[in-house]
Amino acid sequence: MSLCVKIMISAFIASLRLASEGVRLTHHLAASSMCTPSRAALLTGRYPVRYGLEEGPESNLLPVILHITSQSGLPADETTIASALTAANYTTGLVGKWHLGMNCTLFGHSCPGPLNYGFQSFYGIPVTLFQEFRGSHAFWKFPLHDRRFQGLAMAWMTAVVSLFLASRRNVLGYCTGVLLLLATHLILGVFWFIFAHNSMNSDCRWGVSPWLFRYANSRLFRGDQVVEAPIQLDGLSQRLVEESRHFLEAHAYDKTPFFLMHSFGHVHTPMFSAPHMAGRSKHGRYGDNVEEMDESVGKVLATLAELGLEDNTIVYFTSDQGGHLEAVEDNGERIGGHNGRFKGGKRQGGSEGGIRVPGIFRWPGHIPSGVTLDMPTSLMDLLPTLLSLAGLPQLHTLVPRAMGKELDGEDISEVLLKGAKGARTPRLFLHHCGMSLHAVRMDTGDHVYKMHLAKPKWWKGSTQCGWHHTTACDCHGANVTDLSSQPELYDLLSDPYEDYPPISPDSSEYKSVVHDLKDYVKQWRKGVTLPPSQLSTMANGLWKPFYQPHCLTC
Incomplete structure (x- = not known):
């Protein structure tokens, strides 16, 4: 049994084919609306607030890991999907974006990052892609007006x-x-x-100038070493795909089970394309990026077919968050994506536009094709679900050191294998924005209730908070409306886009549901001790020159 996980967003030929060949999850939820915490939740099956990988109210930095040398990251005692599958004798590899801490040693001699969390090989991007990675920036500055x-x-x-x-x-x-x-x-x-x-x-x-930010962080890794600096953006998607193809070819021939996580650079700012993809889309550079990623999706799927792995490989397709509505280029071109009729976007942890993501599972001959499931599911379901589908023991049996680490994700293998006929049990979801709880969702089978405890203060007539690629709504403070004394309640089955007024607080339905949800939150908080936010600590977040990795041959 082989497992291939791809994190991507796309809407064209290869992706549509993938959707038609598997089960499509239309109510799929990220555990956070920012990439670092969302990816941590996907790999661990646990809310990132449990290990402080969300921004706190005192944070004055971007609520993700900023630098390769940052001391923030996934705690060493957390168990990932890769760790669990390594324990089951799978070969594991990560291609693409990591963004969960690189754990660099003094002077940057080694930055193992994902190699410390169960991945046996890594080729990719240590943090994320930033606008500063594109083009050059001035080193010599001496503004005499200062x-x-x-x-x-x-x-x-x-x-x-x-x-x-x-x-x-x-x-x-x-x-x-x-x-x-x-x-x-x-x-x-x-x-x-x-x-x-x-x-x-x-x-x-x-925390640093554009020149220093690019110099320090625009680096491509193989294993724990830098192999390219700065990253050559044009053609990056093709190089990542070739790396995944080599991984698949190697393990097709040695017959060992494998787990490949392919995390694409697209679609993300800055916008970049290989020459043969530039200018192809009528939707501008953003459209070019989507089409380029769709091409890459097709190449990875084609490799599985060519190697005879297609029928024995589970493919999972998703994204880590919604689109960044505020992101625009200096010329006004929108580069942050669109969330359809869902309100809100990136860094809005309680808004549908920030946390609703695509989800597809494909496993020919096992998971039915062309099936749509509208029940709420989560990225955190991946870990227990993959173990079940692969016929492996549960996590705490497979990895005894994970005992005491309660999973927040659930095994949805039965509903995947049986399609819409699978059992649908009541379930609750917590939606944090940073370390603050902004919303709670409850699936009863007949209803999907969503209770808002806080909302960002949007610009009038919009569901966003400004215009700029570094701008997003706040999770805490004066720019957030506190609704905890009288939450807003919606039924997403009858009002999926929250277009209509919320359920009346005077109704018996409101009183009963809000009482139950508040009681659930109270009990959950009693049973969990949340650590401080790692991302709010200045010492963790700033660039540290003595841990900076270098590439003498780049």
């Missing part, structure tokens, strides 16, 4: 003149003067670098 740089200039001039006069008057010897001059340049150079490229510069985002 008082700090004025001070540096005055200090340099004073030091040089003083050393010159001292040497002319024989106060200093020639060698001493030269050494002091070099030391002066070194000290002032360090201050210049800090002012120009560190977070002390008000022009810097992500």
Whole structure:
């Protein structure tokens, strides 16, 4: 039995074919509306708030891991799908985006990242793709309108003149003067670098300048080593696909069971395409990106067929979050995607547009084709479901050290194998935005209730919070409306897009459902001790030069 997981979003030929050949989950939910926590939940089957991999209310950084050298990441004692399958003698590999912490050693000699979490091979992107990765950025900066740089200039001039006069008057010897001059340049150079490229510069985002951000993080890894810096974006999708093809070919011939997680760079800012894909779509560069990823999906699926692996491989297709509505280029071109009629988007953990994602399972001869399931399911269901479909023991039997780590995902293998005829049991879902609980969902079979406890304050007439590729709604604070005293309640079966007024608080239905959901939240909180947010700790989040990996041959 082989397992192939692909994280992607697409809507064209290869993806439509995949949907027609498997079970399509139309109410599939991410555990977070941001990539780092959502990916952590997918791999562990557990809410990321359980291990602090969500932003806290005091965070002033982007609520994901920003740097390769960041000390934030998936805790070492968490068990991933890859760890579980390694214990079952599967060969495991990750191709593409990781974004869960690289665990770099001092001076960046080794950054094992996913190799510490059950993956036996890794080729891909250590963090994520950022706009700063595209193009070049200025290294030399000396804006004299800035008082700090004025001070540096005055200090340099004073030091040089003083050393010159001292040497002319024989106060200093020639060698001493030269050494002091070099030391002066070194000290002032360090201050210049800090002012120009560190977070002390008000022009810097992500804690460093665009030049330093690209230099430090635009790196492609093989195993624990950098093999490309900066990342050559054009053609990246094709290189990732070739890597997955090689992985599949190797394990088709040695007959060992395998688990491949292929996490595409598309569709994500910045927009980039291989030359043969550029300008093909009538929907601009975003459309080009979608079509390029669809081409890649087709190549991976074709490889399975060519190698005779198609009928014995479970394929799972999904995304880690909804579209980023606010993202636009400087010329106004939208590059963040669209969530259809679902309201909200990325970084809106309680909004459908932020957490509703595609979901497809395909396993020819086992999972029926052309079936649509509208019951709520979660990315966190993947771990227990794959173990069940593969005929393996449950996680806590397979990996004894995982005992005590309660799974939040559920085994949905029965409903996948039986299609719509499978049993549908009542279920509840918690929707966090950062470490704050924004909504709760309850599937009773006859209803899918959703209770909003908090909502972002959208721009008038929209379901977003501005325009820019670094802009998104807040999870905490003054820009969030607290609804906990009188939550809003919807039935998503009758009002899937929340277009109509919520259920009246005066109705018996509202009182009964809200009472039950609040009681569930209360009991859940009693049974869980949540750690502080890793992403709100400045020491964890900032760039650390002494852990920076380098590539001397790139």
